[in-house]
Amino acid sequence: MAFPRSNSIFFFTFLLFAILINTAISSRVSSFIKLPTSVDESVSSSLESYCASWRLAVETDNAGKWTVVPSQCVSSLETYYDKGQFDKDYSVVAGYAYAYAKTITLKGDGKDAWVFDIDETLLSNLEYYKAHGYGSEPYNSLAFNEWVLQGTAPGFAASLKLFNRLKKLGFALILLTGRDEVQRSVTEQNLLDAGYSGWEYLLLRGHEDQGKAAAQYKSEQRSRMVKKGYRLHGNTGDQWSDLQGFSVADRSFKVPNPMYYIP
Amino acid sequence: MAFPRSNSIFFFTFLLFAILINTAISSRVSSFIKLPTSVDESVSSSLESYCASWRLAVETDNAGKWTVVPSQCVSSLETYYDKGQFDKDYSVVAGYAYAYAKTITLKGDGKDAWVFDIDETLLSNLEYYKAHGYGSEPYNSLAFNEWVLQGTAPGFAASLKLFNRLKKLGFALILLTGRDEVQRSVTEQNLLDAGYSGWEYLLLRGHEDQGKAAAQYKSEQRSRMVKKGYRLHGNTGDQWSDLQGFSVADRSFKVPNPMYYIP
Numbered sequence: 001m002a003f004p005r006s007n008s009i010f011f012f013t014f015l016l017f018a019i020l021i022n023t024a025i026s027s028r029v030s031s032f033i034k035l036p037t038s039v040d041e042s043v044s045s046s047l048e049s050y051c052a053s054w055r056l057a058v059e060t061d062n063a064g065k066w067t068v069v070p071s072q073c074v075s076s077l078e079t080y081y082d083k084g085q086f087d088k089d090y091s092v093v094a095g096y097a098y099a100y101a102k103t104i105t106l107k108g109d110g111k112d113a114w115v116f117d118i119d120e121t122l123l124s125n126l127e128y129y130k131a132h133g134y135g136s137e138p139y140n141s142l143a144f145n146e147w148v149l150q151g152t153a154p155g156f157a158a159s160l161k162l163f164n165r166l167k168k169l170g171f172a173l174i175l176l177t178g179r180d181e182v183q184r185s186v187t188e189q190n191l192l193d194a195g196y197s198g199w200e201y202l203l204l205r206g207h208e209d210q211g212k213a214a215a216q217y218k219s220e221q222r223s224r225m226v227k228k229g230y231r232l233h234g235n236t237g238d239q240w241s242d243l244q245g246f247s248v249a250d251r252s253f254k255v256p257n258p259m260y261y262i263p
Numbered sequence: 264m265a266f267p268r269s270n271s272i273f274f275f276t277f278l279l280f281a282i283l284i285n286t287a288i289s290s291r292v293s294s295f296i297k298l299p300t301s302v303d304e305s306v307s308s309s310l311e312s313y314c315a316s317w318r319l320a321v322e323t324d325n326a327g328k329w330t331v332v333p334s335q336c337v338s339s340l341e342t343y344y345d346k347g348q349f350d351k352d353y354s355v356v357a358g359y360a361y362a363y364a365k366t367i368t369l370k371g372d373g374k375d376a377w378v379f380d381i382d383e384t385l386l387s388n389l390e391y392y393k394a395h396g397y398g399s400e401p402y403n404s405l406a407f408n409e410w411v412l413q414g415t416a417p418g419f420a421a422s423l424k425l426f427n428r429l430k431k432l433g434f435a436l437i438l439l440t441g442r443d444e445v446q447r448s449v450t451e452q453n454l455l456d457a458g459y460s461g462w463e464y465l466l467l468r469g470h471e472d473q474g475k476a477a478a479q480y481k482s483e484q485r486s487r488m489v490k491k492g493y494r495l496h497g498n499t500g501d502q503w504s505d506l507q508g509f510s511v512a513d514r515s516f517k518v519p520n521p522m523y524y525i526p
Contacts, residue, residue, distance in 0.1 A: 049348055053355035059323050060517045062356045064363060085312055092316035093325045100327060254323045 051076035055258045061240045066261050069135040077134040089256045094158040097253045106170045113230040117237035118177040120257040123153040135259030151186045155194035172200040214262045219245030314339035318521045324503045329524050332398040340397040352519045357421040360516045369433045376493040380500035381440035383520045386416040398522030414449045418457035435463040477525045482508030
């Protein structure tokens, strides 16, 4: 291969130019235009849109009774948790709860109360659900029970903050869970390890509560608290069955949970 | 500038290599890493995330009483409507409502009923709200009344479909609106123009209902229907005050409306 001098200069100029053009085009394309990488992108965009609607329907209790997360929405849920939108959604609800709590004048008799559910409200079982298809697999009570007995569920940053702020305001904190009485000590220890402390009551399902629907059981428990003189100003739960029924709190705060439904 | 032959080959090889490396890096970066193009992108992404959380809090009734859409979320709402996610969200709720309706065995006495709100449930005032900052401007009853009197609000495709499907199933359709009795004829004509027909009742606010909170007024109206022997199987509304209170329907369906709140 021979390169006469004039050709060398020509090639050098041409190649420099080519590098510049190449760089300019690449950066333009990536900055301003989001090109579909394949036909799958429009399908995935339509699926993403459906899964967002499904999630909204679940959170607003429009979906009614449902058993498992639609398999096509698993990756959408994974993104929802991994990219931080779940945490943001939770924080905004907790912010509204605290803003409301601050408007209440406490009587100072220790009876101004706030009710918290535990699973997916104070403690996160996301690690378990990640290993079980984000709620797309049918509920496995044995496997879930094993997970609960490990006692390693972390708290939500936003719920721990809300819990401590309400405690500081002087609310009596009532923990009301669908967990069984036999899980009391592991639940207590798990809550303490996750940073929660100073609750007034930890109410679990006793013998007489077996087989009761969640809303019935929880309404009865709240009713007992009301009879003890507690004023239930707020209630935080991830299920509508934590919040509805009778003896409901003055305000209910539904924190997000698109992974399972408890009737 | 002098280029001896050996140097020419060296430069040629070097530049070719540089082009290849440059191309490889550019395409890798744009395929796998979404780099912020400017500081604004992370701000807008964080704002988008906040506005999504705000909208979820509103739809789940966690936000409580609110007056105007936060100004920083106006463009997010514009996108929500323009890009079709609102329609998708509405359709999914309507789909759940119809799926539930099909499970009901009608008695054939004409008393199996479904309650519909009108504004933002059967008729869309989006055109009005687009001209008024998507709910970011304080409510202007005079301007809104003028818009209502034009009688040009279109229906939602999904609500018209649901309405007709329920009619076909044999449900008595009860329209229950916060609009005033003086707006009866313009409302009737607007509904007909939008494609709705064959409702059983169109209930508007009379003299005795002035000043009543929406949930109270609507509960009283539903209660009257129940006393007439109607079985309220379903209720569709864009406000929680359409759906809560007393004499509530067996199932309530909250269709999306992030533009305003009626206590």
